[in-house]
Amino acid sequence: xxxxxxxxxxxxxxxxxRRRGQRIGFVPTMGALHRGHATLVxxxxxxxxxxxxxxxxxxxxxxxxADLTAYPRTPEADIxxxxxxxxxxxxxxxxxxxxxxxxxxxxxxxxxFGSLTTRMEGIQRPGHFGGVAxxxxxxxxxxxxxxxxxxxxxxxxxxxxxxxxELIGSRVVxxxxxxxxEPDGLALSSRNRLLQPEERRAAGAINGQLAAVxxxxxxxxxxxxxxxIATATMHQLPLLNPEYVEVFDGDTLLxxxxxxxxxxxxxxxxxxxxxxRLIDNRIVPPAQP
Numbered sequence: 001x002x003x004x005x006x007x008x009x010x011x012x013x014x015x016x017x018r019r020r021g022q023r024i025g026f027v028p029t030m031g032a033l034h035r036g037h038a039t040l041v042x043x044x045x046x047x048x049x050x051x052x053x054x055x056x057x058x059x060x061x062x063x064x065x066a067d068l069t070a071y072p073r074t075p076e077a078d079i080x081x082x083x084x085x086x087x088x089x090x091x092x093x094x095x096x097x098x099x100x101x102x103x104x105x106x107x108x109x110x111x112x113f114g115s116l117t118t119r120m121e122g123i124q125r126p127g128h129f130g131g132v133a134x135x136x137x138x139x140x141x142x143x144x145x146x147x148x149x150x151x152x153x154x155x156x157x158x159x160x161x162x163x164x165x166e167l168i169g170s171r172v173v174x175x176x177x178x179x180x181x182e183p184d185g186l187a188l189s190s191r192n193r194l195l196q197p198e199e200r201r202a203a204g205a206i207n208g209q210l211a212a213v214x215x216x217x218x219x220x221x222x223x224x225x226x227x228x229i230a231t232a233t234m235h236q237l238p239l240l241n242p243e244y245v246e247v248f249d250g251d252t253l254l255x256x257x258x259x260x261x262x263x264x265x266x267x268x269x270x271x272x273x274x275x276x277r278l279i280d281n282r283i284v285p286p287a288q289p
Contacts, residue, residue, distance in 0.1 A: 001083050003090045007098075007142040010091050014052070014143065022049035026145035026172075028136060031055040032072040032190035036180040038085045040149045043177055045086040052143050053082055054091040060103050061131030072193055091142070098138055108133035111167045115254050116159050120246055121279070124270060132157055133164045140165075140172060148172050153179040153187050155268060155281045159253060179280070181207065187280045199274045202239040206271050209234055210282040213247065213267045217284050223247040223256050226267075234271060241272040250283070 004010040014024060025044030029037055033055075044051040055078055062068040075092070082090055095103075108130060116122075117129040140148070148165075150158045162174050180188045185207030186200075195203060209230040216226045227245045234242040247256045250264030268281035 001079075001087050001090055003079070003092060005092055005094070005097065007091075007093065010052070010089065011142055011144075013089070014050075017050055018144075023147070024048060024143065024145040025051045025147045025149055026139070026143045027051065027053045027149045028139050029053060029055055030057045030071065030190070031078050032074050032193070033078045033081045034180075034188045034190065034192075036151055036153070036188035038081055039180050040151060040177050041082060041085040041087050043175070044147065044149050045088075047175075048147060050088045051086065052089045052091060052145065053087050054093075054139055054143070056091075056093055056098060056135070056139075058098075058131060058135040059095060060106075060134050061128050063125045063127055070194070072190055091139075098135065098142075103134070106130070106134040106137070108137055108164060111164060113160055113163055115252050116156070116163055119156075119248075119253055120244060120268060121156050121270065124243055129157070129160045133160060136161050137164060137168065140170060145172055147175050149175050149177060151179060152176050152283070153189065153280065155250070155266060156253060159250075185211070187278075189278060191276050191278060194276045195273060199239050199276065202237065203271075203273045203278060205234070205237050205240065206269065206273075206278065206280055207282075209245070210267055210269060210280060213245065214282050214284050217247065217265065217267070222258050230269070234269075239273055243270040243272065243277075245269045 017024065025048035027040045027044055041051060041053060057071055059068055122129060158176055165172055165174065184204035186204050213226045213230050227247060230245045231242050234240045247267045248254060249256055249262045250266045256262065256265060265284040266281055270277060270279045
């Protein structure tokens, strides 16, 4: 695996690879890598000729300065995981390399995301998705991949990035990889390592509540009632403080209205476990006839 700290070095090498007809897969990350990231990398390695991973803790997507400071940074372990997963190129830039003109002006401010950024995480973390769109747009300029690999756990983020790619007319294909989970169902996340032992045990109940909502939807229970029950149940569990439980249309992210035809039905939640904020979601399988 080759490591680059500047866009100029990386883009020159990737341009040559494209001229040779090689296909490029890209996995953007903020580091603190885990098995979920490894799954994304391995998928790209299996499907593309070259795989690029970026590790960049993007300051523009953090709405709380404390979150940026506290975000875990484990570069040595990250490099070892990427090497074991077959990554070809690692891009580990500084802020100045990603944003040579500064962070104030961004093309994505002129893009219209509608309901994709005004609900759920958009309410809880104002400005977050603007920062996400900004950094992914810039990284796509640098890497110019054929396929962008993203994890399902950040469902709303994936929806925003898909819309951004559509609006800017990019040809990159988005491949969404299912969430990787711990044995108790907790979605793998870099934030999990910030949990205290008793908080980690409590967090396992989050997936159980999402699974209960999925089961209820499959037998026709009202979506709003299922949201209410899951929220109330988590409030009663030790150390869990849910911010929302939402059942929504996967294309618009608008609340699902019982009986409406949708391409993909999703339930998502954000829960504070102690001081750590976790998000998760489940896609509802079609009801069996």
